[in-house]
Amino acid sequence: MKETKTDRWNAIEEILRIIERLRSETGCPWDRKQTPETIQTYLVEESHEAAAAVRAKKVDEVAEELGDVLFMAFFLVYLYEQRGDFSLEEVCRRVSEKMIRRHPHVFGETSVSSAEEVKDNWEMIKAQEKRASGKTQTEPVPDSLPALIRAHRILSRLSQKDDANWNDLLKQGREFAGESKELASKIESGRLDSEDDLGRLLARLVNIARLKGYRAEDILHNFLRKLE
Structure with a gap:
């Protein structure tokens, strides 16, 4: 049976519910004591494992490892939400705005003739964003x-x-x-x-x-x- 957009959102909500339960007072002692600093290590490890599965062309493993990456990413966001730093909605809004801004040939009036030109525009827009935010190109x-x-x-x-x-x-x-x-x-x-x-x-x-x-x-x- 073909999955719908509702199925997609429900699947994501299920992950978020699991994380909320794990972090609750009656949840998992291990999950409750995690911090952004500890979870970032697991996020890096899971990302490497997902990349390895992609390189090995093992599709079933890719699906499993990407699930681990998603879980760790959502878990990390939830930790920051609990601290009041930012929300999942803000994370999604920021990346959506960034992708739209950096693809003016799709969402705007800019015309391009090659993938290389797209890359050049991306770097130019990225540099403009850094200057606007007070960051420099020399950041390590x-x-x-x-x-x-x-x-x-x-x-x-x-x-x-x-x-x-x-x-x-x-x-x-x-x-x-x-x-x-x-x-x-x-x-x-x-x-x-x-x-x-x-x-x-x-x-x-x-x-x-x-x-x-x-x-x-x-x-x-x-x-x-x-x-x-």
């Missing part, structure tokens, strides 16, 4: 991100600055070749005593992948799966 990329994802974000940000070297694929390739040769020489002579050389090469590879439209995190996951 969260260090809680996996290292390869964080590197991708940082290098993308660097590429938007005046230094065009980060966007020159041929130059990045030559730099990588030279640094690889230097690293090999240090290994052969037993002079590899600094992790900076390895870090520089890793960052260079992440950037080359970025310039080719890939994400190093996904590339490495896919390769490691072949080794297992």
